[in-house]
Amino acid sequence: MSECSERWGQTMTFKSFAAMVAASFLTASAASAASYSATSAFNDSYGPHGDGHSLYMHGLSLDFESDGLFTDSGSTASLSGTVSQNGGADGFFVDLSFNSFTTPDPKLELTSNAYASNGGPVDPSTWSFWDLIEGGVSSIIGFGAFSGWDFDVISKPVSEIYAFQSGDGANGKNVGFGLSGWLFLDGRTAFADSVNPCAQPASGMGHICDFNVDLAPVPLPASALLLLGGFAALGGMRRMKQKAA
Template sequence: MFRKSLIAILLLPFSISVASAAAIVEQYDVMSYNSGQHSLYMNGNRYHFASGALFTRYDDGTGTLVGTATTDGTLATAGFDVNLNFGNFRNWAQQVAITSAPHAKGTGNGDETQWSFMDLLPTSTLTGFNGISAVYNLLMKPQPYGKYTYQYGIGANDKNGDLGLSGWFYTANQNGDPGSPCGSNSTCDFNLKLTPVPLPAGLALLPVGLAVLAGMRMRRRSEA
């Protein structure tokens, strides 16, 4: 099986470039920060991620959080398809260099200097279903002296000492400014527990295979 996987990689068309393939660096199952507690909080309404939600970080500096959050954590009730996009991942030193509000949420359960930080990109959305018809574009919550970035690490869910992720957000109105249901005076956020997902061995081979392809392509050009 290993040999077949490697051969399949090496036989990919030569038109593929190394830069076009973003490899997975980290991946986590995502759930509510504690049993019975919310994953997504929107002005008094609590939603829970159904099984299968994933937070993924890629080697090109981007990340995603994709899943379904409903009123009871099952697909039979009202809720949202969650599609969060992240960029500009940073460590603590890089974080404090750009903002005087280095951690988005509380630090009572962990050491923020060991966390990772990232920006919520404006392509992030919540899409309602089962009685919720709205589609919301999400905005990262700014501050006059910096910005509320997202964070993950031990204790970073702002609720307990588990490995977690958290961050505030606004919902954009038709003008692209903060508006209902998560306007500038609202409380809307994610508080999550993360469980590492072991990466398949084949994923590690993909960048290697693409690098080999690039080398073979360059050699053929130089010999032509």
């Protein structure tokens, strides 16, 4: 093989690998930018209400385990994972789906000085709003001591003046990036209806039942990091060969 052919082959190998790495990096980056770990939100100096839960259901305070995940594609979103008590033995499987929503009012639960209109750091005009997909699509299913507590999830209030909201200060507990939303539950069985902590009343708002979570970007997948490392190594080898030549 001639020197020219060898260099052409090395160049094509480098370009092919570079293209593969770039595509993998962009795909992984896009996925990670839209995927967030969901954990229980705690108050900062702007949080005036009870805290330290992911899901509160009229006296039941539950935390997302390590699988708590919020995904945001721009037009749709989802919140999923396991919320539990007692070290994970008792809890619920959460599976909520959303469509983007542009008309609701922001739900302002922080102290008034948290908001930009009063000189604070939180600007609700930057938030995203999410319409809960109902009709059996979104669910909360019990396990352990809550086995049989199987519910469909309904927007609260049904007028949808408020929706789920995400953004800086949107979790109602602190000014960090997070998500919050009120909900009603509809039992899938007579038993579930009989124990329902968040039933929709004939009138009024009913009991306090809501999600309040901090959101943190999911790290770049390890596979993409390995590819990036390979990219750097191949680039170094190429430079060494050029110097040797």
